[in-house]
Amino acid sequence: MLSNSGGGGERVLWTVIRSIQERYQNIVCVVYTGDTDVTKDAILEKVKIRFSIKLNSDNLFFVFLKKRKWVEDSRYPRFTLLGQSLGSIVLGFEALVKLTPNFYFDTMGYAFTYPLKIIFGCKVGAYVHYPTISSDMLSKVQEMRPGFNNDQEIARSRIFTGTFSDLVMVNSTWTKGHIDQLWRVNSKIVYPPCDTASLTKLPLEGRQRIIVSVAQFRPEKDHFLQLQSFHCLLSNHPNFRQGPEKVELVLIGSSRNQGDESRILILKELCKDLDLEDNVTFEINASFEKLVYWLSIAKVGLHTMWNEHFGIGLIPVVHNSGGPKMDIVVPYNDHITGYLASTAEEFAIKLANVFSLSEIEFKNIQINARENVIGKFSESVFQDLILNLLDPMLQQNNNY
Numbered sequence: 001m002l003s004n005s006g007g008g009g010e011r012v013l014w015t016v017i018r019s020i021q022e023r024y025q026n027i028v029c030v031v032y033t034g035d036t037d038v039t040k041d042a043i044l045e046k047v048k049i050r051f052s053i054k055l056n057s058d059n060l061f062f063v064f065l066k067k068r069k070w071v072e073d074s075r076y077p078r079f080t081l082l083g084q085s086l087g088s089i090v091l092g093f094e095a096l097v098k099l100t101p102n103f104y105f106d107t108m109g110y111a112f113t114y115p116l117k118i119i120f121g122c123k124v125g126a127y128v129h130y131p132t133i134s135s136d137m138l139s140k141v142q143e144m145r146p147g148f149n150n151d152q153e154i155a156r157s158r159i160f161t162g163t164f165s166d167l168v169m170v171n172s173t174w175t176k177g178h179i180d181q182l183w184r185v186n187s188k189i190v191y192p193p194c195d196t197a198s199l200t201k202l203p204l205e206g207r208q209r210i211i212v213s214v215a216q217f218r219p220e221k222d223h224f225l226q227l228q229s230f231h232c233l234l235s236n237h238p239n240f241r242q243g244p245e246k247v248e249l250v251l252i253g254s255s256r257n258q259g260d261e262s263r264i265l266i267l268k269e270l271c272k273d274l275d276l277e278d279n280v281t282f283e284i285n286a287s288f289e290k291l292v293y294w295l296s297i298a299k300v301g302l303h304t305m306w307n308e309h310f311g312i313g314l315i316p317v318v319h320n321s322g323g324p325k326m327d328i329v330v331p332y333n334d335h336i337t338g339y340l341a342s343t344a345e346e347f348a349i350k351l352a353n354v355f356s357l358s359e360i361e362f363k364n365i366q367i368n369a370r371e372n373v374i375g376k377f378s379e380s381v382f383q384d385l386i387l388n389l390l391d392p393m394l395q396q397n398n399n400y
Contacts, residue, residue, distance in 0.1 A: 009129045012171075013107045014053045015193045016127070016390075019383045021056050024394055028059045032095040034068025050254075052195060052288045067094045071110070074259060085112045096120045103393050106165075111183075114164035123393055125167040127190070128179055169389060172323035188389055191327070193382035195288075196374050202296040204366055209240075209247045209355060210298035212314065214291065217253045217260040217284075223267050225304040226251070229347035231274040236348055240355075241279060247355065249276075249302070250294050252283040299362070300354050304347065315365050317341060317350045332372040336365060 017029045035043070040062050047053050069075060070090040076083030092113030096104070105125040106113065117124045162168065162183030170176045170187045179187050211230070215221040230249045234240050240247040255261055264284065271280050283290060295301075295314065303318040316338035318324035329338035339350035357365070375381075 009107060009192075011051050011053075012127055012129070012192050014047050014051055014055065015379060015382060016105070016107070016386055017060065018053055018055055019387055020390070020394065021059065023387055025059070027394060028061065030061050030063055030099055030101060032063050032065055034065045034091070036064045036066065049287050052198070063095060063099050065091060065094050065098075067091045088112045089116070092116050096122070102396075105390075111161045111165075114161050117164060123167075123396075124165045125169070125390070125393060126162065126165045127169045127171070128162075128175055128187070129171050129192075130175065167389060167393065169386070173326040174322040188385075190382060190385045190389070191376045193379040194373065194377040196378040198292060199295060200370065200374060202292070204363055204370075206297075207299045207314070207362075208297045209245065210294070211247065211249045211300040211302050211317075211351065212252060212294050212298040213249070213302045213304075214252045215303065217255055217263050217267075219263070221253075222304045223251060223263075224270065225344060225347070226302060227267065227270050227274060227276060227280070228344040229302075229304065229341075229351065230280070231276060232344045232348035233351050234276070234279065237352060245355075246279070247351075248279050248281060250281045250283060250298065252286050252291060252294060254285050300351060302347075302351070315339075315354055315362065315369060317347060317354065320346075327376065328372075330372070332368040335368045337369040337372050338365070 013031070017031075020027055020029060033043070040057065040060075043062065044055055044057055044060075047055060067090050070087030071084050073080050073084060075087070088110040089112050092110060093116060096116055096119075100120045101122055103125060104113075104117065104120075104122045105127070107127045107129075109128065109130065111126070114124050114126070162179065162185065165183070165185070168179060168183065168185050168187040169190045170179050171190065171192045173189065176187050176189050179185065213223070213226055215223070217223065226249070233247070237245075237247075239245045251267070255264060264282065268282065271277050283294065286294075298314055301314045301316045301318075303316065303324060316324065316329055318329055318338065318340060320340035320342045324338075325340060329336075329340055331337065339353060341347040341350045354362070
């Protein structure tokens with residue numbers, strides 16, 4: 001399944017397809033998508049521009065679905081998770097009726113579609129970016145704490161549809177812990193691919209006083225906390241607003257639909273209310289070249305999502321939970337690789353810490369952070385791991 005949104009999860013899909021194409025020239029890959037207003041050529045051109053990934057179109061086909069409305073959150077103002085989960089069955093049934101593959105590989109998180117294998121007779125694999133239901137969410141429900149898409153009914157049901165998957169891969173230590181517990185499986189960690197070949201060529205010197213956030217404009221990415229943290233930083237350090245010590249925040253992300261557009265407008269209004277307009281830049285649906293440009297000149301990578309499954313930055317300042325805490329901001333050769341925070345005040349303090357570092361201190365952390373990333377998140381490491389896990393499936397069904 002594809003949501004043509006340009007996010008990090010989509011990079012996983014395209015990298016998997018490119019890896020398969022390079023090893024198996026006779027295998028046909030088929031992508032299901034609800035983006036009926038675009039063509040195959042337009043999608044592949046966007047992939048090339050957004051991710052710098054070129055695919056062979058000769059053995060890559062698209063099946064366009066008309067029932068994506070069944071998984072859109074706007075359709076379910078209440079019981080959102082339950083509605084989307086059940087709606088995904090309708091969408092998945094449409095997909096498999098139109099074309100039944102030998103191997104159905106889900107990268108969108110539609111676990112409720114997996115039992116359809118009983119009807120259609122295909123093998124099922126999953127690459128899980130984020131568990132739709134996590135044990136943390138269940139505990140939040142039990143404590144009646146608010147959260148994103150946290151319907152009590154679906155959380156309490158604990159329906160483990162993931163057990164129907166023949167192969168489960170996850171993108172972080174945190175996700176593995178939750179998926180293994182919820183689905184009763186032994187998932188394999190395959191860290192998501194980053195274009196480390198390009199990024200490691202970027203200079204370490206000459207960095208500007210810029211904070212970069214790379215995240216889709218979705219509610220759970222918590223851009224509100226980013227703006228609140230940045231406002232707190234500038235309030236505590238008025239000299240950061242302008243002049244030679246001016247600090248800027250650049251929000252880079254894709255806009256998938258009208259809901260995202262509305263959130264962006266709200267964020268821009270919040271910038272006005274917090275007097276941040278002169279210090280905040282929005283880069284919406286930026287090209288890969290534009291992303292690399294900002295990553296080449298910025299000092300800090302900022303991520304504020306609660307229990308984020310994965311995060312990567314320059315010197316990372318990330319939420320003290322999930323993947324960043326377990327896989328990103330971890331000691332490398334006994335040296336720190338970034339900073340952790342939870343509240344706006346904590347983020348402001350840690351951001352100020354970065355800008356107070358000497359050039360030598362900054363470079364040492366930057367080098368450690370980069371080396372830590374290269375060893376885990378390179379495209380070559382991802383490709384080797386993903387193909388080793390997929391090979392048994394693909395070798396059995398190499399005549400799609």
